[in-house]
Amino acid sequence: MTKKPSTLQKYHLKPSIFDGKNTLEVARIIAEIFTLQFGCQGGTKDEILKTLLPKGRANTWSNLDKHINLFCKQFYQKYEQNAKEIQFLDNVRYILEDLPQRQKYRLPESKEEYPTAQATAEHFITCSLCWRSVAQKPLEKKTPLCHIHDLPSSSNEYRRRARMKVQVVNDIVKLTKSLPTLWEIKRSGQNLNEYLKGLCLNPESPLPYLVKYLQSLNLPLETEKDILQALEYPVYYHKIPLHIKEAWDFYMEDRSKHFKLNYIKLLTAEAWLQADAERKHGGRRR
Numbered sequence: 001m002t003k004k005p006s007t008l009q010k011y012h013l014k015p016s017i018f019d020g021k022n023t024l025e026v027a028r029i030i031a032e033i034f035t036l037q038f039g040c041q042g043g044t045k046d047e048i049l050k051t052l053l054p055k056g057r058a059n060t061w062s063n064l065d066k067h068i069n070l071f072c073k074q075f076y077q078k079y080e081q082n083a084k085e086i087q088f089l090d091n092v093r094y095i096l097e098d099l100p101q102r103q104k105y106r107l108p109e110s111k112e113e114y115p116t117a118q119a120t121a122e123h124f125i126t127c128s129l130c131w132r133s134v135a136q137k138p139l140e141k142k143t144p145l146c147h148i149h150d151l152p153s154s155s156n157e158y159r160r161r162a163r164m165k166v167q168v169v170n171d172i173v174k175l176t177k178s179l180p181t182l183w184e185i186k187r188s189g190q191n192l193n194e195y196l197k198g199l200c201l202n203p204e205s206p207l208p209y210l211v212k213y214l215q216s217l218n219l220p221l222e223t224e225k226d227i228l229q230a231l232e233y234p235v236y237y238h239k240i241p242l243h244i245k246e247a248w249d250f251y252m253e254d255r256s257k258h259f260k261l262n263y264i265k266l267l268t269a270e271a272w273l274q275a276d277a278e279r280k281h282g283g284r285r286r
Ligand SMILES: [Zn+2]
Pocket: 127, 128, 129, 130, 131, 132, 145, 146, 147, 148, 149
């Protein structure tokens, strides 16, 4: 079995990170690295994934390449030819071309679960109605919903939040544009983990709704792991199968160690919390 790359390795673009992966896994990695390096200007991680694989499942390599090319064109219109976003996507395409051509690019349809807790955790995706993470099975097509939002789609709360979503996505884009990218923070010599902790805890943070929300939970907020647990709260450990619980344990350890990987999650939380607060006060005024 090919060794899974660590989250940190995933952050850097190297040919080896695509080894042994199918197109769905590769597209997920590209979307993740892209949002980490450049923020949400190409859309959120899930939106980019949808652009790269519109059918939402593994496809041929040439099809993936075609969609990366289309995604690139979005940036040709916005930036100079040599923009770092385009260079990044060009690099991805060079790497894809060099991959050994494989016939088997799909996950076996019959595969019920990911083989390890780490693989399950690496495939967590964002709740459709908030910022929390949700475990999914391979090829599962159900709308991802966290323990709080696992509601019937006809319920008032579900519909209320679904209506908020367009605004939230716009707000995430605005937030990513107004804040520095991880790339820029790192270049300015700041410690990424400390910067992100400040976003969550500092009363002067540019994410005030997030700071207020985390304080309101009355949970410990000393370490990165405390903050991540508060962000994901509540996870109903008593209701989930053991292997999903193990995936959550892996996720909490790994994502708190590499806390910078939660940047987009923090912005997503801020956008939802802000939209929620504004709706409660009679809707957004313009
Ligand atoms: Zn949720």
